[in-house]
Amino acid sequence: MELRLQDIAKQLEALEDTIIFRCIDRAQYAQNRAVYEEGRFDFRWSNEDSLLTYKHRFSEETDAVLGRFRVPEERPFFSELPEPAESLKDTTDVGLYIEDYNSINVTKKIRQAYLDDFVFTGLSKKDDGEYGTTVELDIFCLQALSRRIHFGAFFVAEAKYQADPEVYDALIMAKDRTGLWEHLTRQSVENAILQRVEEKVQKIQEVSKPDVRVRIAPQVLTAFYKNHIIPLTKEGEVQYLLNRVR
Amino acid sequence: MELRLQDIAKQLEALEDTIIFRCIDRAQYAQNRAVYEEGRFDFRWSNEDSLLTYKHRFSEETDAVLGRFRVPEERPFFSELPEPAESLKDTTDVGLYIEDYNSINVTKKIRQAYLDDFVFTGLSKKDDGEYGTTVELDIFCLQALSRRIHFGAFFVAEAKYQADPEVYDALIMAKDRTGLWEHLTRQSVENAILQRVEEKVQKIQEVSKPDVRVRIAPQVLTAFYKNHIIPLTKEGEVQYLLNRVR
Numbered sequence: 001m002e003l004r005l006q007d008i009a010k011q012l013e014a015l016e017d018t019i020i021f022r023c024i025d026r027a028q029y030a031q032n033r034a035v036y037e038e039g040r041f042d043f044r045w046s047n048e049d050s051l052l053t054y055k056h057r058f059s060e061e062t063d064a065v066l067g068r069f070r071v072p073e074e075r076p077f078f079s080e081l082p083e084p085a086e087s088l089k090d091t092t093d094v095g096l097y098i099e100d101y102n103s104i105n106v107t108k109k110i111r112q113a114y115l116d117d118f119v120f121t122g123l124s125k126k127d128d129g130e131y132g133t134t135v136e137l138d139i140f141c142l143q144a145l146s147r148r149i150h151f152g153a154f155f156v157a158e159a160k161y162q163a164d165p166e167v168y169d170a171l172i173m174a175k176d177r178t179g180l181w182e183h184l185t186r187q188s189v190e191n192a193i194l195q196r197v198e199e200k201v202q203k204i205q206e207v208s209k210p211d212v213r214v215r216i217a218p219q220v221l222t223a224f225y226k227n228h229i230i231p232l233t234k235e236g237e238v239q240y241l242l243n244r245v246r
Numbered sequence: 247m248e249l250r251l252q253d254i255a256k257q258l259e260a261l262e263d264t265i266i267f268r269c270i271d272r273a274q275y276a277q278n279r280a281v282y283e284e285g286r287f288d289f290r291w292s293n294e295d296s297l298l299t300y301k302h303r304f305s306e307e308t309d310a311v312l313g314r315f316r317v318p319e320e321r322p323f324f325s326e327l328p329e330p331a332e333s334l335k336d337t338t339d340v341g342l343y344i345e346d347y348n349s350i351n352v353t354k355k356i357r358q359a360y361l362d363d364f365v366f367t368g369l370s371k372k373d374d375g376e377y378g379t380t381v382e383l384d385i386f387c388l389q390a391l392s393r394r395i396h397f398g399a400f401f402v403a404e405a406k407y408q409a410d411p412e413v414y415d416a417l418i419m420a421k422d423r424t425g426l427w428e429h430l431t432r433q434s435v436e437n438a439i440l441q442r443v444e445e446k447v448q449k450i451q452e453v454s455k456p457d458v459r460v461r462i463a464p465q466v467l468t469a470f471y472k473n474h475i476i477p478l479t480k481e482g483e484v485q486y487l488l489n490r491v492r
Contacts, residue, residue, distance in 0.1 A: 013458050014274065021267035028260065051312075058308045066301060068378050132314050140386070200453040207446040213260050 001095035003159040009189075012156070013196070015148040019229075020200055020221065022144050023118065026137040027216045030126040031119055035135050052135045059139055072096060073151035077107040077142065096158055096240075103243045104153050106232045110145050113228040114138075122220035149229060153236025160184060161241060172241055180238045190230055198222045247341035249405040255435075258402070259442070261394040265475075266446055266467065268390050269364065272383040273462045276372040277365055281381050298381045305385055318342060319397035323353040323388065342404055342486075349489045350399050352478045356391050359474040360384075368466035395475060399482020406430060407487060418487055426484045436476055444468045 034040050035051040049057070057078045060068075064081035068074050072094060098104070118141070161168045164183075171179045201218040280286050281297040295303070303324045306314075310327035314320050318340060344350070364387070407414045410429075417425045447464040 010458050014454065017454055017459060018271050021271065025264050025267065055308070055312060059305075062301070062304045062308070063378070066297075066378055071378075132309070132312055132317075203453050204450055207449050208260065208263055212256050213263060 001093055003095050003155055003162060005156065005159040005163065008152075008155045008159050012148060012152055015144065015151065016193075016197060016200065017204075019141070019144045019148060020197070020204060022137065022141045023122075023221060024201075024205060024213075024216060026119075026134075026141050027123055028214050029130050029134050029137065030124040030128045032127050032129075032131055032134045034127065035131050035138075036115065036119075051131060052138055055135045056139050056142070069101075072098075072101045072104075072154045073147050075102065075105040075107055075146060075150050077111060077146070096154055097245045098154070098240065098243055099245055100243075101154075104150065104236050104239045106149060106153070106236050106239075107142075107146055109232055109235075110149060110228070111142060113224070113232070114142055114145060117224055117228065118220065122216050124214070145229065149233045150236060152233035153240055156233070157184070157237035157240040158244075160237075161244065168241060169246075172244065175242065177238055177242075180241055181234060184234055184237050190226075193230065194222045194226055197225050247339055249341050249401055249408060251402065251405040251409065254398075254401045254405050258394060258398055261390065261397065262439075262443060262446065263450075265387070265390045265394060266443070266450060268383065268387045269368075269467060270447075270451060270459075270462060272365075272380075272387050273369055274460050275376050275380050275383065276370040276374045278373050278375075278377055278380045280373065281377050281384075282361065282365075297377060298384055301381045302385050302388070315347075318344075318347045318350075318400045319393050321348065321351040321353055321392060321396050323357060323392070342400055343491045344400070344486065344489055345491055346489075347400075350396065350482050350485045352395060352399070352482050352485075353388075353392055355478055355481075356395060356474070357388060359470070359478070360388055360391060363470055363474065364466065368462050370460070391475065395479045396482060398479035399486055402479070403430070403483035403486040404490075406483075407490065414487060415492075418490065421488065423484055423488075426487055427480060430480055430483050436472075439476065440468045440472055443471050 038050050038053075039048055041051055041054075060076050060078050060081055063069070063074075064076065064083070065085050067084035069076050069081070070084060119138070167183060168180070171183060198218045198221075201216070201221050205213070205215045284296050284299075285294055287297055287300075306322050306324050306327055309315070309320075310322065310329070311331050313330035315322050315327070316330060365384070413429060414426070417429060444464045444467075447462070447467050451459070451461045
């Protein structure tokens with residue numbers, strides 16, 4: 001199956017809106033650091049997890065049963081999840097050349113970056129007590145980020161490979177991570193993404209008055225794209241190419 | 247505790263953006279009617295539910311344990327849910343005068359309206375196979391709608407009561423549903439909501455090109471507000487007042 005980079009780029013662009021929507025919704029609440037503290041709440045089944053970890057694992061266990069992680073762009077944040085009861089989607093040919101989707105999984109880094117450089121950087125330092133909503137919205141954000149990053153990692157890498165197989169084969173044979181990274185990089189495309197994200201964050205938030213909805217500075221999200229989303233996508237692309245089945 | 251209608255109206259206005267974000271995200275996928283057909287999938291624990299029902303109930307069971315439904319504006323779509331393991335939020339005084347929050351629960355009507363007049367009216371009639379994502383986004387939409395409608399039902403009703411107790415007491419004593427409905431109605435406020443929603447749906451979607459993101463007609467959402475969100479909120483307000491503890 002031929003993958004066209006142009007189509008994949010459109011899908012990545014579409015996923016931007018979802019990421020922005022969810023980050024703006026999360027920003028309506030304060031940091032609420034209590035939800036990230038391990039052992040803060042005494043749950044029925046665990047008193048060692050943070051509330052975020054507890055709810056997120058629960059959510060992935062349900063989703064695993066429904067087959068969520070059979071799709072390449074949906075990589076789990078947790079391990080030892082139950083087997084799917086049924087595949088809801090035919091995932092036999094999506095056009096990738098990889099044996100184990102989970103050989104590309106940057107979710108740990110996504111979670112750390114999200115907490116450090118979005119929640120603890122972009123949001124109010126207060127505690128508004130809305131803990132349940134906070135972790136729900138955190139999970140929505142993490143899922144949107146992971147979907148975008150892994151979708152790019154798999155499909156952009158394969159499309160770029162198909163457009164230029166000889167050069168990529170040589171870099172893969174040499175296990176040249178730096179060479180792959182450089183050959184995957186399109187600086188003008190990255191700059192266009194950052195500019196577009198800035199405009200979107202600005203315009204979407206203009207629909208409500210600042211005394212009605214909390215606004216986040218567009219720079220918080222453009223910095224997040226520049227420092228995390230784009231590099232983690234490329235890191236995943238390099239992993240994909242090094243694991244590509246020849 | 248005094249409730250100010252002005253503050254509550256701002257919160258309802260803020261919840262609009264979340265509803266619009268989630269409906270736009272859902273519209274990126276087709277109707278996918280298979281997910282609403284009972285018995286279509288053979289799950290491990292049930293082969294009678296639709297996929298939406300199955301996942302939504304699972305999600306509410308987790309949320310119930312975490313105490314989601316101790317908050318008045320979060321009313322469950324399902325019954326016989328587990329008891330909360332811990333209350334994450336102090337819900338002792340939110341300023342309402344009601345014994346059982348669940349005496350106001352219009353979730354059945356919300357779900358029916360959402361399917362009939364959003365999914366089956368506003369979305370592409372195709373089947374794109376993205377069943378897992380479809381039901382996930384459905385649940386996000388239903389939760390946003392329910393939160394807005396029930397928040398209004400409880401808090402708008404109480405604030406309006408506090409501003410005008412004699413008239414409301416007389417209507418409540420007479421169990422005059424029509425009179426309560428009319429006295430709660432502010433036509434100019436409702437018109438302003440519809441106009442604002444139309445502008446928001448329009449402007450939020452303008453950030454992406456139509457070949458990148460599916461667009462929904464703003465009229466789909468303004469009609470949904472007019473025919474369902476506003477009337478169901480008022481229906482909930484009437485229920486609240488009739489159940490109000492004197």
